[in-house]
Amino acid sequence: MKVTAAAGAAPQGRPAVVARRPRVANTAAVLAAVWAGLFGVAHGYWALGGTGLRPPGIRTGEWRTLLIVELLAVVASLVGVVLAVRLARGGYQRWLFVLAATGASLMLWHASLNYLFLGARSALGQPVTPDDRYYAFGYEPLWLIGGGLWLVAVFRFRAGRSALHRLSPGTSQIALDFAQHS
Numbered sequence: 001m002k003v004t005a006a007a008g009a010a011p012q013g014r015p016a017v018v019a020r021r022p023r024v025a026n027t028a029a030v031l032a033a034v035w036a037g038l039f040g041v042a043h044g045y046w047a048l049g050g051t052g053l054r055p056p057g058i059r060t061g062e063w064r065t066l067l068i069v070e071l072l073a074v075v076a077s078l079v080g081v082v083l084a085v086r087l088a089r090g091g092y093q094r095w096l097f098v099l100a101a102t103g104a105s106l107m108l109w110h111a112s113l114n115y116l117f118l119g120a121r122s123a124l125g126q127p128v129t130p131d132d133r134y135y136a137f138g139y140e141p142l143w144l145i146g147g148g149l150w151l152v153a154v155f156r157f158r159a160g161r162s163a164l165h166r167l168s169p170g171t172s173q174i175a176l177d178f179a180q181h182s
Contacts, residue, residue, distance in 0.1 A: 083096070
């Protein structure tokens with residue numbers, strides 16, 4: 001959406017004011033925000049006692065520790081949505097990069113470690129239970145997708161910073177100031 005002043009509305013010698021809708025700089029970050037939001041909704045549902053999409057026999061209301069974990073997951077999801085929106089808007093800040101990169105790494109580490117343990121158990125001849133299958137095919141892929149989205153969002157965020165530094169030294173500070181204030 002582009003809004004300009006009507007002809008003759010701007011004072012003499014001044015250009016017409018142009019208001020533009022902010023452009024999304026990082027589509028992967030928008031998808032990461034959606035992923036974090038859906039993750040939060042699922043954990044909120046489970047915290048309220050829902051049993052859908054869970055292995056049989058697991059109910060949040062029966063274990064206090066599980067309720068606390070679910071509530072922490074909802075809070076972490078809200079933080080993730082806010083963080084992803086900040087990534088999507090651009091305007092590089094080191095703390096934002098470090099926090100998002102840490103989150104992406106933890107998600108990928110979580111899924112990889114669980115697959116490693118499942119593989120080791122299978123290699124040792126231990127039986128694979130229905131719960132193992134549920135986590136391997138229904139739960140861990142969500143962590144991999146989320147971690148992958150966050151990783152791409154972080155790389156795109158970092159690439160925006162690198163593009164600003166490729167400018168000539170005199171204009172890079174102007175571009176950085178403009179990017180942070182727009």
